[in-house]
Amino acid sequence: MSFLRLEGLCKQFGDFLAVDDVSLDIEKGEFVSLLGPSGCGKTTTLHMIAGFIEPTAGRVFINGKEITRERPNKRQLGIVFQSYALFPHMSVFENVSFGLEMRKVRGGERKKRVEETLGLVHLGDFAGRYPSELSGGQQQRVALARALVIQPEVLLLDEPLSALDAKIREDMQIELRAIQRTVGTTTILVTHDQAEAMAMSDRVAVMNTGRLVQVDPPFTAYEHPGDSFVSRFLGKSNMFSGSVESVSRAEVLVRTSTRIMEAAVPRTATAPLASGAPVFYSVRPEKIHLVGEGEARLTGNVEARIFLGNHWVFQIATELGTVIVVSQNTGEVAVAEGARIGLDWEAREVRVLSREENE
Amino acid sequence: MSAPGSHAVSTRPYLLNAPALGLFLALFVAPLLMTFLLSFNTFDMNRGGILDEYSWVNYLEVLGDSYFHEIFLRTLLISLAVTLLCVLLGTPEAYILHRMASPWKSICMLVILGPLLISVVVRTLGWAILIGSNGVINHALIGMGLVDQPIKLMFTNTGMVIALVHVLIPFMVLSVWASLQKLDPRVESAGLSLGATPFVVLRRIVLPQIMPGVLSGSLIVFALTASAFATPSILGGRRLKVVATAAYDEYLGTLNWPLGAAIAMLLLIANVVIIVSYNKYIERRYAQVFK
Amino acid sequence: MNRNTPLALAFNLIFLLFMLAPLVVVCLVAFTSKGYISLPSDGFSLRWFKAILDNPHFIDAFYLSFYLGVASATIAIGLALPASLAFARYRFAGREVFLAFFLSPLMVPHIVLGVSFLSFLTSVGGYGTFLGLVLCHVIIIMPYALRLVLASVTGMDRSAEKAATSLGASPWVTFRRVTLPMILPGVAGGWVLAFITSFDELTMSVFVASPSTTTLPVRMYQHITETIDPLIASLSAALIFVTMIVMFILDRAYGLDRILVGKGK
Numbered sequence: 001m002s003f004l005r006l007e008g009l010c011k012q013f014g015d016f017l018a019v020d021d022v023s024l025d026i027e028k029g030e031f032v033s034l035l036g037p038s039g040c041g042k043t044t045t046l047h048m049i050a051g052f053i054e055p056t057a058g059r060v061f062i063n064g065k066e067i068t069r070e071r072p073n074k075r076q077l078g079i080v081f082q083s084y085a086l087f088p089h090m091s092v093f094e095n096v097s098f099g100l101e102m103r104k105v106r107g108g109e110r111k112k113r114v115e116e117t118l119g120l121v122h123l124g125d126f127a128g129r130y131p132s133e134l135s136g137g138q139q140q141r142v143a144l145a146r147a148l149v150i151q152p153e154v155l156l157l158d159e160p161l162s163a164l165d166a167k168i169r170e171d172m173q174i175e176l177r178a179i180q181r182t183v184g185t186t187t188i189l190v191t192h193d194q195a196e197a198m199a200m201s202d203r204v205a206v207m208n209t210g211r212l213v214q215v216d217p218p219f220t221a222y223e224h225p226g227d228s229f230v231s232r233f234l235g236k237s238n239m240f241s242g243s244v245e246s247v248s249r250a251e252v253l254v255r256t257s258t259r260i261m262e263a264a265v266p267r268t269a270t271a272p273l274a275s276g277a278p279v280f281y282s283v284r285p286e287k288i289h290l291v292g293e294g295e296a297r298l299t300g301n302v303e304a305r306i307f308l309g310n311h312w313v314f315q316i317a318t319e320l321g322t323v324i325v326v327s328q329n330t331g332e333v334a335v336a337e338g339a340r341i342g343l344d345w346e347a348r349e350v351r352v353l354s355r356e357e358n359e
Numbered sequence: 360m361s362a363p364g365s366h367a368v369s370t371r372p373y374l375l376n377a378p379a380l381g382l383f384l385a386l387f388v389a390p391l392l393m394t395f396l397l398s399f400n401t402f403d404m405n406r407g408g409i410l411d412e413y414s415w416v417n418y419l420e421v422l423g424d425s426y427f428h429e430i431f432l433r434t435l436l437i438s439l440a441v442t443l444l445c446v447l448l449g450t451p452e453a454y455i456l457h458r459m460a461s462p463w464k465s466i467c468m469l470v471i472l473g474p475l476l477i478s479v480v481v482r483t484l485g486w487a488i489l490i491g492s493n494g495v496i497n498h499a500l501i502g503m504g505l506v507d508q509p510i511k512l513m514f515t516n517t518g519m520v521i522a523l524v525h526v527l528i529p530f531m532v533l534s535v536w537a538s539l540q541k542l543d544p545r546v547e548s549a550g551l552s553l554g555a556t557p558f559v560v561l562r563r564i565v566l567p568q569i570m571p572g573v574l575s576g577s578l579i580v581f582a583l584t585a586s587a588f589a590t591p592s593i594l595g596g597r598r599l600k601v602v603a604t605a606a607y608d609e610y611l612g613t614l615n616w617p618l619g620a621a622i623a624m625l626l627l628i629a630n631v632v633i634i635v636s637y638n639k640y641i642e643r644r645y646a647q648v649f650k
Numbered sequence: 651m652n653r654n655t656p657l658a659l660a661f662n663l664i665f666l667l668f669m670l671a672p673l674v675v676v677c678l679v680a681f682t683s684k685g686y687i688s689l690p691s692d693g694f695s696l697r698w699f700k701a702i703l704d705n706p707h708f709i710d711a712f713y714l715s716f717y718l719g720v721a722s723a724t725i726a727i728g729l730a731l732p733a734s735l736a737f738a739r740y741r742f743a744g745r746e747v748f749l750a751f752f753l754s755p756l757m758v759p760h761i762v763l764g765v766s767f768l769s770f771l772t773s774v775g776g777y778g779t780f781l782g783l784v785l786c787h788v789i790i791i792m793p794y795a796l797r798l799v800l801a802s803v804t805g806m807d808r809s810a811e812k813a814a815t816s817l818g819a820s821p822w823v824t825f826r827r828v829t830l831p832m833i834l835p836g837v838a839g840g841w842v843l844a845f846i847t848s849f850d851e852l853t854m855s856v857f858v859a860s861p862s863t864t865t866l867p868v869r870m871y872q873h874i875t876e877t878i879d880p881l882i883a884s885l886s887a888a889l890i891f892v893t894m895i896v897m898f899i900l901d902r903a904y905g906l907d908r909i910l911v912g913k914g915k
Contacts, residue, residue: 050816052815072816073815073816073820074818078816078817079813143813371736371740372737375735376736379729379730379752382788383751386770387754387755389770391758393769394769452661455661465901469898469901469906471666473894473906476846476893476896477673478850480867482672484672485671488672488679488883489671495675495689529669533910582757586760588760588853589871592875603759603761606761610765610768616765624762626762627762630758
């Protein structure tokens with residue numbers, strides 16, 4: 001059995017099914033993100049693991065032992081909250097020491113462990129300060145140290161970086177990941193930020209409307225999204241509505257509103273594609289090349305051109321609607337707004353994703 | 360599937376409320392009910408005071424006697440005058456405070472709100488010393504040769520109104536101040552940037568938004584004036600009675616408790632009716648501002 | 651920053667003078683050397699402050715009011731704290747009714763409460779007892795205590811409690827080590843406001859106080875209705891000084907407007 005196992009977890013609030021049959025196996029030392037839009041059930045799932053919310057159905061195991069009904073103060077978990085939830089009336093040292101006091105760790109040993117952990121998060125010099133005297137990033141580290149000092153079996157991070165400025169957030173992502181590697185604690189991160197999830201995790205678990213949609217390493221999930229929701233949620237994608245024209249061994253032909261386009265057979269199709277099935281023909285913006293009109297699969301007019309330093313973003317009006325293209329800044333000024341341009345891509349970069357009839 | 364201790368969860372809020380509830384039932388509901396019943400008792404000095412007979416006689420006496428009419432009318436007029444003055448003086452003062460810069464603002468707040476922490480007896484004493492016929496104001500006026508005779512303010516309605524405005528205006532300022540705090544200062548700037556004059560901004564943008572504060576402040580002032588005791592008693596003297604002092608006299612002067620209870624009940628009913636209906640009106644009228 | 655016009659500042663000045671005048675005049679008269687109400691024209695004298703100490707009626711009444719305030723404020727907080735936890739953290743049938751009920755003494759004129767408490771205490775034999783007086787005061791100050799305590803319980807970030815729980819603290823340890831210290835400022839503010847309200851209360855107490863349980867405001871009121879002399883002015887001045895000190899401390903700690911916003915409604 002895996003180290004942390006969620007088995008058919010459900011949570012019902014009145015008529016609303018917040019978490020719907022979530023099962024997940026996490027290995028010891030692994031870093032997994034629960035990723036999804038707000039209201040997808042990711043925080044509820046985390047709180048069920050922590051014991052703050054009682055599951056309507058399902059079970060939670062840590063290290064082979066069932067803890068579904070265990071009181072939250074008896075579970076060996078470290079939690080970092082979105083608001084940090086530091087104790088404002090205690091110093092940094094007292095905050096971190098609190099969990100050890102509860103475990104009756106004695107004075108000298110306690111002091112040593114608190115100092116070690118504060119060193120780990122680079123706050124060794126701040127032990128005597130109070131939370132209100134620290135910056136957001138420092139408070140974040142105190143919260144992390146407080147959760148780690150008890151050497152928890154699992155570390156739960158509930159949107160821990162969302163209150164930080166963009167720049168500090170990126171630094172903290174790298175640092176948090178490094179600390180997690182050092183201590184090797186099994187970690188679950190709840191976030192709605194796909195970049196954060198991909199940057200930090202071994203695997204991302206994408207949730208939507210209470211269900212677990214896809215669990216994969218970040219690269220796999222991005223390159224081979226299981227459905228149109230994952231494709232849209234992890235990065236951007238150009239999605240053309242259409243239906244399957246024909247399927248051969250090597251390729252699928254998709255009929256869109258104006259033309260038939262080819263794609264490689266998807267590796268991770270959720271269901272075998274049948275002729276006439278409604279699908280999206282999906283290409284990521286960075287997989288599209290700007291080419292001359294003649295050699296193009298699609299042509300259009302450059303509506304808008306945005307320069308973002310290391311890359312350009314183009315909005316191109318085509319017969320299939322507006323297409324977004326991202327291209328690397330190669331040091332030359334890109335095509336001007338208003339220009340007529342061709343778009344091309346490899347058939348193997350296309351994903352054919354199933355679609356609801358009216359989508 | 361029921362949570363462990365879910366039974367405890369459902370009874371716990373009631374257990375937490377139980378001590379306060381017990382005290383309130385014993386010492387709030389029971390005494391008010393007793394007074395309500397007492398107000399229907401008959402009183403006859405010659406037959407031994409409070410009799411075990413129930414009737415409307417006390418209410419009929421209060422409602423039919425011109426002596427009590429005058430008292431209720433005086434109370435109403437004083438309350439209206441005090442409320443009006445508090446609105447006219449307190450609202451602009453709150454707005455001026457709102458526009459003040461930091462150190463002066465808190466000093467002024469302290470001067471205006473501080474008296475709330477000082478006993479009404481002390482504050483009324485100050486007015487008695489100021490407006491008495493041998494008082495400071497008359498001394499000053501005569502000393503400066505502005506008047507020959509002392510102005511009579513002590514034991515007059517005017518004197519009572521002045522002192523009651525002093526006692527109650529902090530509530531008005533506080534209430535308007537609280538609603539000004541919710542005002543986004545950029546809204547005023549937006550109004551000015553659109554070409555409105557400061558006066559138009561005040562009238563069209565600020566005033567409508569602080570109206571709930573003005574209205575709830577005036578409700579507090581009105582209700583507290585109508586039931587004020589210390590100030591009317593000290594500054595009004597024996598002659599100028601209001602409802603509260605009349606009830607006091609029936610209880611502790613003539614010992615006619617049932618009649619005093621009837622006066623108190625009428626005051627309570629009037630108070631509750633006015634507060635509840637006025638609140639309903641404000642909530643309906645300004646529902647969108649409260650959201 | 652918006653600036654006030656000179657007219658507005660003049661208005662403000664007159665307003666402040668109006669607010670201060672009666673208090674200043676009391677303080678000045680208190681220093682007179684004469685035997686009647688007059689401004690200290692020929693030098694300040696402390697004679698009337700010394701006279702307070704020679705008047706056991708006032709001294710006794712002061713101690714009674716002080717103990718009354720301490721006892722009733724403490725009981726009121728003791729009742730308001732669990733009730734606030736219930737209001738802030740549970741949705742239960744009758745929640746709104748309970749809350750309105752505990753705030754309802756604000757709607758009842760003190761004179762009505764006074765006559766009601768008088769009848770009640772007389773019939774149960776509580777008239778003239780300190781306990782009876784305390785419990786009546788608890789009813790009156792409960793709304794103030796409840797408002798401030800409830801505001802601080804509602805405003806508290808509950809994830810700090812969850813954090814403590816996840817770190818292994820039992821519910822009781824969490825309450826004692828985390829919840830209570832975090833709501834303490836609001837609780838202390840509520841206590842002080844409740845104490846002051848009790849200490850200053852006249853209208854209700856004038857009915858309930860017996861000759862042996864006369865509070866300071868009642869004693870002062872009785873004195874004023876008979877005579878207004880420099881003694882009562884010096885006593886009032888002393889109260890004003892003490893209140894000013896308390897006020898400065900409160901203002902530094904919480905901001906006076908924040909505490910008193912609850913007092914209005």
